[in-house]
Each structure stands twice: as C-alpha cells, then as structure tokens.
Amino acid sequence: MAITAFLIFVAFVLGLSFYLGQRTRTSSGYYAAGGQIHWVVNGVAFAGDYLSAASFLGICGMIAVAGYDGFLYSIGFLAGWIVALFVVAEPMRRLGKYTFTDAVDAKFDSRGIKLAAAISTLIVSIFYLIPQMVGAGVLVEPLLGIPHHWGVIMVGAIVITIVATAGMTSTTWVQFIKGSMLIVFSSILVAAICYRGFTTEPDQGGRVPVHEYATLAATEADSRLTVAEPGWEVVETHEDAAAKAAFAKLARDGRQTWWLISRTDDGVALKETEAVVVAANGTTLINGAPPSAENALRQVGNIEQLRGETDVKSGSISPIELLAGLSDKDTVVxxxxxxxxxxxxxxxxxxxxxxxxxxxxLMRPGLKFKVQGTVLERLDFVSLMLALFLGTAALPHILIRYYTVPSPAAARKSTIVAIIAIGFFYVLTLFMGLGAMINAVINPADSNMAAPLLARSFNSLLFAIISAIAFSTVLGTVAGLIVAASGAVAHDFCDRYLRIPMDDRQKIRAGKLAAFSVGTLAIILGIAFKGMNVSFLVGLAFAVAASANLPAMMMLLFWKRTTAKGIAASIITGVVLSVGLICFSPMMYGQFGLDPTTAPIPFNNPGIVSIPLSFIVLVLVSLSTKNRNSGVAQPA
Amino acid sequence: MLHEPASQSGPDPASEFKTRLGVWMFLLYCLVYAGFVVINLVSPTTMELTVLWGMNLAVVYGMGLIIFAVILAIVYDFACRRRESALADTPAKGGKQ
Structure with missing residues (x-):
C-alpha cells in the first residue's frame, strides 16, 4: 500500500510538471513563476519549501530520542520567520528580480557582489541539498526495498524532471500540495496519538507484542564480573569512556549478547541491550544471531512510570494532558x-x-544541548539558537519565493500564511516526537524514521500516506533548492557576472542545464555522504546563510553607508568563516573518525563568531571604501 | 545596467511606517526570544516549574514563542493593511505619520 501511494504521488507530480511546463515560455516564468502566484498558494508553498526532511523526519526523531531539545529546533526555525516578515519580506520583494543576488546587487551593479552572492547561494543550497538527498535515500530504502544509492538517484531524477520542465511554477505547486498534505496528516497523526493515550505496555494496538527487557543480578570482585543466574558466562567487559558506560558480553546456549553493567548502591545488575556487531570477517550479527525478518533490532521507547504509577492504560487524553503527564517529575521514560x-x-x-x-x-533543554555544562557548551547552545533565528531569512531558496508573487504586499501576506502554517506544524512536531518516544516505534539505529513508524503503529494506510508525504517533503525542498542553485549559476553567474549574451529562450535553456548539473551533483553528494547526520548538515546551511547573507541584507536595508565592496567582503567573510569553523569543529572531527577532543575549534555551531564578524567586516570595508564607491546604497 | 524587479509595483507610501513597525516588532520578539535563551543558560531548572495546566515553563514558553510569532504576524499585517488603505484613500498625505 505504501508503494502504491508513493507511485501515485510521483505520477501526479510528474504529470503536473509536464502540464505546467508547456506554459513556461519566459525566463521570468522559469525563475519566478511569472510573479503571478496567489499569496495564499505562495504562503503554503513557503511552508512546503521550508518544512524539509530535517523538519519532519529530523525534528520528530530528535524529540523522540532527546526530548525537549529537539523542540528547540522547532522554536528556532519558526522564530526565524519573524526576521523574514518584519525585516526582509517587502524590501527584498521591491529590490529583487529572480534571486538573492539580484536583491543585494540592485543598487550597485557590482561584479564583486554578483560573484560573492552567487557563490554563497550555491554553497548554502548544496549544503542544504546533501541532507535532503541523504534523507531521500534513507526513506526510499525501506519503503521500496532498493539500495540507498538507487533511492538517491531516483529522487534526483524525479526532482530534475520537475524543475527542468517548468521551473518555479511546477516547484510551487509541488510545494503547495506537499505543505497542505503535511499539515493535514500530521494533525491526524497527533489526534491518533491523543486517542491512544498513555500506556506502559505499548503493543501498537495489539499488533506487536511488548518485549520485556531482562535484568540479571551479578557480582563484581577484583574487577571480575560474575552472573548470579547459572548458565551465563562472561566473555568480556568493556568500559566505554565516550559513552560513560560499561558493557559485558555474555554467552549462553552458544549465543553471545551485550549487556549494560549497572552499578548502584544496591549492587551490580546487567541490563539487556540491543547490539549490532560486524565481525572482523565482515559478517553481521544482531543480538548474537544473523539478521533475518524475525531477528532485527526491536523498536524501542516507552513509559516506565506515569506520575509514579507503573501499570497504566489511560485511554484517550487531551494534548495538554499529554504534555502535562510527561512533564511530571514522577513520570519516568x-x-x-x-x-x-x-x-x-x-x-x-x-x-x-x-x-x-x-x-x-525530559521536558526541558539539557539532554542534548548542555545548558548546565561548561561555558563553551553553553555558548554552543546560544550559537545554535542565534543561527536558527537569523538563518531562515537568509536562505536563498526561501528568498526566491518572494519574487513569485505580484507585489510587496503579497510577499508580506504570503509570509504571514507561511508563519501560521509552519507554526502550527512545529507545534505538532512536539506531539509527534513525544508520541514516538512513548509508543515503542523508534528504530534505535535511525531515529529519522520515528514519524513514519509512529504512523505504522496505527495502521498501514496512515503509514503509506505519511511515507508518501515524507517523500514529497524531500521532493518539494530539493526542487526549491535546485531552482535557487540553478538561478545562481545560470542567472547570477553566467548572465549577470560573465555577461554572456542570451535571449529569453537561451536563458531558460541555461537554467535547465544548470538545474540538471546541480541535480547531478546533489545525487553524487547524497550517495557520498550516506550515513552523515542530517540535522548537522542542515544546521551548517543555516549557519552559513546567517553568516554570509543576513549581514549584507540587513545593512543594505538599514545602513546608508553600505558599499558594494563592504557587501562582497561581508558575504565572503561569512562563507569562509562559518564553513572553516565547522570544518575544524569537534562534531566534524567525530564525523571523519578523528578524536573530537583534538579539534582546534572547541564548539560546533559557528554563528556566534561568524555572524558578528561578518557584520564588522561589512562596516569596516564600507567605511574604508565609501569615497571610492560610486554606488552607495540609498534607503530602501 | 541595473536589474529591475520581476513584476513592477508602484511607489509604496506606507513603506516608512511598515519598516518602522517591523523593526519595533522584531526587537520585541528578539527580547522575548532572548529571555528564553537566558533563562535556559542562567537557571535551567526554572524551566521545570509547572506554570499552566500541569505544563512546565519550558513547554509553555516554547509554545508561547511560536504562538506569539503568529499573533505578532497577524497584528503586523492588520496594521499594514489599515495604513495602506488609509493612504490609498488620501494619497496626498504620503507616507508620513
């Protein structure tokens, strides 16, 4: 059923793209949908563009495993729209034509700005594209049973077709459909969570038997571990410094399994875990046996106690009761x-x-972001919140959507529709994430599938629809990113920077060629970055956008002394600093198998350094070049 | 050669009002958002306090930030529309307050 829903959706969006493609005759039609999209449609398409795999799959997954800390992304991602509405929307619509570069260069006609802004757009779009493509592979792999790289190639091919046929027009309608479906069916999923209520025995409506994880009594003397129950043999123990936990490999009936060593004042106990071991000869064992349909990692996550009670089946509850029950200090998850x-x-x-x-x-920040940690860990938290707040308004694929409506007032109104739609969805993410956390639907090896697996715990039809929506989430966002990136290459770089003479048909052809090239690059990177943390890469894109683009936009609008050289220098500073700081951060070191403690930069989120420095560089360069620059900005 | 917008729109006499209102609302939201970040940094356990219908401060403040953004957006649009229509009725007065 999931495959059927998926195929119907793909056939529908491709049919729509070919239909709209026949009506796209001008470069304005290709890059900006002719500037004639209705503001309500544009607002929902904003939501469809913005609510990427990171929002739907990533945030729900992060809340499911790290509680409230995942919700911080929802708060920050939505807050960013306030910057977009109050500061950016109407002025950017008045200044620009097709792209972010058009807007920041509108008053200068500077080759330096064109080049810097095109590079920035391309880098932000590609960094944003990679996690979407990785997410596509993760999603399609279990859905269609095909390898990750074929999933990425398939998604890339569909998106290139959507963009290359009708550009921004087909992209807008795909995003509109996806945004609408995402909000409607996420609401249905939250209603289902509340209808099911709390239970300490999450059996997915009786379909999946509850697994009782075993605990074994043990003794420890002279660093030698012994299991009290006969028949168990301790093979080896492992003290893991990184996880700050100890494990024991036990053998029984020829099967070896890993157990958590729990040391308390009452003594030593061994708690059953789930483990995947890839032996030196390449064979894989799951919980000590070869993988099979019957032997796979079990889905996890449940309530142990609700307000101190251990045997709970509440029946339907209100959304407020769900949040209140899980926030109680006597609730244990x-x-x-x-x-x-x-x-x-x-x-x-x-x-x-x-x-x-x-x-x-669980229900306050601290499990993932160490707000009670060292000064650097706290600064990391501030830096993340800063980048999320300032990054949204500077994302190129969001900015280009301001040019698809007929007027600045329509740009403002579509932003308000977007804020309402996105805000409502982000409220739902908290319920979906918590629902996954307590209903034993989390795949311990991949939290990104929490929302689709939660849907499957209710019924197959909901799973099919949610999976199709998750796939459309990737399609909609990737299409927007490819339009933005192709605009940077064909329009900003070839047409405006290199000044290659092109008529309108040639401009469309250049845009399609650029879309094909960027899409192909995205496919290659999506395969190369398989397994990389999706949220991490999205965070990188936000940090680069906030550092490179936002200072230029803000100062252009609000500081009369801004010069072309100041803007170009600020964009380059933002790109180089933010990417450079992240490349040498502990998280990046960890991703590439290096010791994170040896990373020269002690924090992961660069915004707190790169955003202010980008502003400072713009001011200093503008002040030092104001007399030599003929194109000083006028008030917006 | 300067680049022109995708579709032309006439002069906007309300733009000065909208810019000023937007900046003030942006600063107001910044203040509330910064309050959330500061409480988490200075006194994280304060976020555990039950403040409304059994929900703690973290949930209420976080949800509140989202709802506050929506309310501000609607108020901003309402104010902008009123000013735009008022100035459209009396074009000679321009965009000054």
Whole structure:
C-alpha cells in the first residue's frame, strides 16, 4: 500500500510538471513563476519549501530520542520567520528580480557582489541539498526495498524532471500540495496519538507484542564480573569512556549478547541491550544471531512510570494532558543511547542501551544541548539558537519565493500564511516526537524514521500516506533548492557576472542545464555522504546563510553607508568563516573518525563568531571604501 | 545596467511606517526570544516549574514563542493593511505619520 501511494504521488507530480511546463515560455516564468502566484498558494508553498526532511523526519526523531531539545529546533526555525516578515519580506520583494543576488546587487551593479552572492547561494543550497538527498535515500530504502544509492538517484531524477520542465511554477505547486498534505496528516497523526493515550505496555494496538527487557543480578570482585543466574558466562567487559558506560558480553546456549553493567548502591545488575556487531570477517550479527525478518533490532521507547504509577492504560487524553503527564517529575521514560566500540575479537560493536529519564528533565533543554555544562557548551547552545533565528531569512531558496508573487504586499501576506502554517506544524512536531518516544516505534539505529513508524503503529494506510508525504517533503525542498542553485549559476553567474549574451529562450535553456548539473551533483553528494547526520548538515546551511547573507541584507536595508565592496567582503567573510569553523569543529572531527577532543575549534555551531564578524567586516570595508564607491546604497 | 524587479509595483507610501513597525516588532520578539535563551543558560531548572495546566515553563514558553510569532504576524499585517488603505484613500498625505 505504501508503494502504491508513493507511485501515485510521483505520477501526479510528474504529470503536473509536464502540464505546467508547456506554459513556461519566459525566463521570468522559469525563475519566478511569472510573479503571478496567489499569496495564499505562495504562503503554503513557503511552508512546503521550508518544512524539509530535517523538519519532519529530523525534528520528530530528535524529540523522540532527546526530548525537549529537539523542540528547540522547532522554536528556532519558526522564530526565524519573524526576521523574514518584519525585516526582509517587502524590501527584498521591491529590490529583487529572480534571486538573492539580484536583491543585494540592485543598487550597485557590482561584479564583486554578483560573484560573492552567487557563490554563497550555491554553497548554502548544496549544503542544504546533501541532507535532503541523504534523507531521500534513507526513506526510499525501506519503503521500496532498493539500495540507498538507487533511492538517491531516483529522487534526483524525479526532482530534475520537475524543475527542468517548468521551473518555479511546477516547484510551487509541488510545494503547495506537499505543505497542505503535511499539515493535514500530521494533525491526524497527533489526534491518533491523543486517542491512544498513555500506556506502559505499548503493543501498537495489539499488533506487536511488548518485549520485556531482562535484568540479571551479578557480582563484581577484583574487577571480575560474575552472573548470579547459572548458565551465563562472561566473555568480556568493556568500559566505554565516550559513552560513560560499561558493557559485558555474555554467552549462553552458544549465543553471545551485550549487556549494560549497572552499578548502584544496591549492587551490580546487567541490563539487556540491543547490539549490532560486524565481525572482523565482515559478517553481521544482531543480538548474537544473523539478521533475518524475525531477528532485527526491536523498536524501542516507552513509559516506565506515569506520575509514579507503573501499570497504566489511560485511554484517550487531551494534548495538554499529554504534555502535562510527561512533564511530571514522577513520570519516568525509558530512552535508548548508543555506544560504538571495537570488541576483543576485533568486531565493530554498536550497542543500544536503556536509560531512564524523569519527566521534569525530559521536558526541558539539557539532554542534548548542555545548558548546565561548561561555558563553551553553553555558548554552543546560544550559537545554535542565534543561527536558527537569523538563518531562515537568509536562505536563498526561501528568498526566491518572494519574487513569485505580484507585489510587496503579497510577499508580506504570503509570509504571514507561511508563519501560521509552519507554526502550527512545529507545534505538532512536539506531539509527534513525544508520541514516538512513548509508543515503542523508534528504530534505535535511525531515529529519522520515528514519524513514519509512529504512523505504522496505527495502521498501514496512515503509514503509506505519511511515507508518501515524507517523500514529497524531500521532493518539494530539493526542487526549491535546485531552482535557487540553478538561478545562481545560470542567472547570477553566467548572465549577470560573465555577461554572456542570451535571449529569453537561451536563458531558460541555461537554467535547465544548470538545474540538471546541480541535480547531478546533489545525487553524487547524497550517495557520498550516506550515513552523515542530517540535522548537522542542515544546521551548517543555516549557519552559513546567517553568516554570509543576513549581514549584507540587513545593512543594505538599514545602513546608508553600505558599499558594494563592504557587501562582497561581508558575504565572503561569512562563507569562509562559518564553513572553516565547522570544518575544524569537534562534531566534524567525530564525523571523519578523528578524536573530537583534538579539534582546534572547541564548539560546533559557528554563528556566534561568524555572524558578528561578518557584520564588522561589512562596516569596516564600507567605511574604508565609501569615497571610492560610486554606488552607495540609498534607503530602501 | 541595473536589474529591475520581476513584476513592477508602484511607489509604496506606507513603506516608512511598515519598516518602522517591523523593526519595533522584531526587537520585541528578539527580547522575548532572548529571555528564553537566558533563562535556559542562567537557571535551567526554572524551566521545570509547572506554570499552566500541569505544563512546565519550558513547554509553555516554547509554545508561547511560536504562538506569539503568529499573533505578532497577524497584528503586523492588520496594521499594514489599515495604513495602506488609509493612504490609498488620501494619497496626498504620503507616507508620513
């Protein structure tokens, strides 16, 4: 059923694209849908453009595993729209033609700005494209049963077709349909979560038996671990410094499994985990046996206690009751963490182990972002919130949507529709994430599938629809990004920077060729970055956009002394600093197998350094070049 | 050669009013958003306090930031529309307050 829903959706969007493609005759039609999209449609398309795989799959998954900290992304992503509405929307619509570069260059006609802004657009779009393509592969792999790289190629080919046939017009309608469906069916999913209510025995409506994870009593003397129950043999133990946890490999009936060593004042206990071990010879074992349909990682996440009670089946509850119940200090939720290490046989072990978290801790920041940690860890949190707040209004694929409506007032009104739609969806993310957390639907190896798996716990039809929507989420955002990136290459660089003479038909052809090239690059990168953290890369795109584009836009609008050289220098400074700081951050070191503690930059989110420096460079360069620059900005 | 907008729109006499209102509303939201970040940094456990219908401060403040953004957006649009229509009726007065 999921495959049928998926195929129907793909056939529909391709048919729509070919139909609209016959009506796209001008470059204005290709890049800006002729500037004639209705503001309500544009507003919902904004939501469809913005609510990417990171919003739907990533945030729900992060809330499911890290509680309230995932919701911080929802808050920051939505807050960014305030900057877009109050500061950027109407002035950008008045200044620009097709792209971000047009807007910042409108009063200068500077080759330096054209080049810098085109590079910035391309880099931000590509960094944003990579996680979308990786997400597409992750989604299609279980849905259609095809390898990750074929999933990425298929998604890339469909999106290139959508963009190359009708450009912004087909992209707008795909985003409109996707945005509408996402909000409607997410609401249905939240209603289903509340209807099911709380239960300490999450059996997915009786379809999946609840697995009781075992606990074994043990003793420890002279660093030697012994299991109290007969029949169990301790093969090896492992103290994992990174996870700050200890594990024991036990053998019984010829099967070896990993257990968490829990040391308390009451003694030592061993708690059952889930583990994937890739042996030195390449064979994979899941919980000590070869993988099969019957032997796969179990889905996890449940309530252990609700307000101190251990045997709960509440029946339907209100959304407020859901939040209140989980916030209670006497509510305890079982979450799962991950530890990766090499075992004594040289095998690569990945152990997923349980941890109990109280509701009062779960429902406030702190599990992922260390707001009670060191000064640097706290600054990292501030830096993230800053980049999320300032990044949205500077994303090129969002900015180009201001040019698809007929007037600045329509740009403002479509932004308000977008804020209402996106705000409502982000409220829903908290319920969907928490619903996944307590209904035993989290795949411990990949939290990104939390929302679709939550839908499957209700019924197959909802799963099919939610999967099709998740896929359309990727399609809609990737289409917008490819339009933005192709505009940077064909319009900003070839047409305006290199000044290659082209008539209108040639401009459309150049745009389509650029879309094909960028789409092909996205496919290659999507395959190359398989397994990389999706949210991390999206965060990088926000940080680069906030550092490179926002200072230029803000100062252009509000500081009369801004010069062309100041803007170009600010954009380049923002791009180089933000990308450079992230390349040498602990998280990037960890991604490439290096020791994160040796990273020269001690924080992961660069915004707190790169955004102010980009502003400072713009001011200093503008002041030093104001007498030599003929194109000083006029008030907007 | 300067680049022209995708579709031409006439002069906007209300633009000065809208810019000023937008900046003030932006600063107001910044203040509320900064308050959220500061409480988390200075006193994270304050976020655990139950403040409304059994929900804690973190949930209420976080949801509040989203709802506040929507309310501000609607108020801003309402004010802009009123000013635009008022100036459209009396074009000679221009965009000054």
């Amino acid at each position: 079982k979450r799962w963490k991950k530890a990766s290490f090499t075992d004594a046989d040289g095998g690569k072990a990945t152990v997923y182990y349980p941890t109990l978290t109280r509701g009062n801790v």
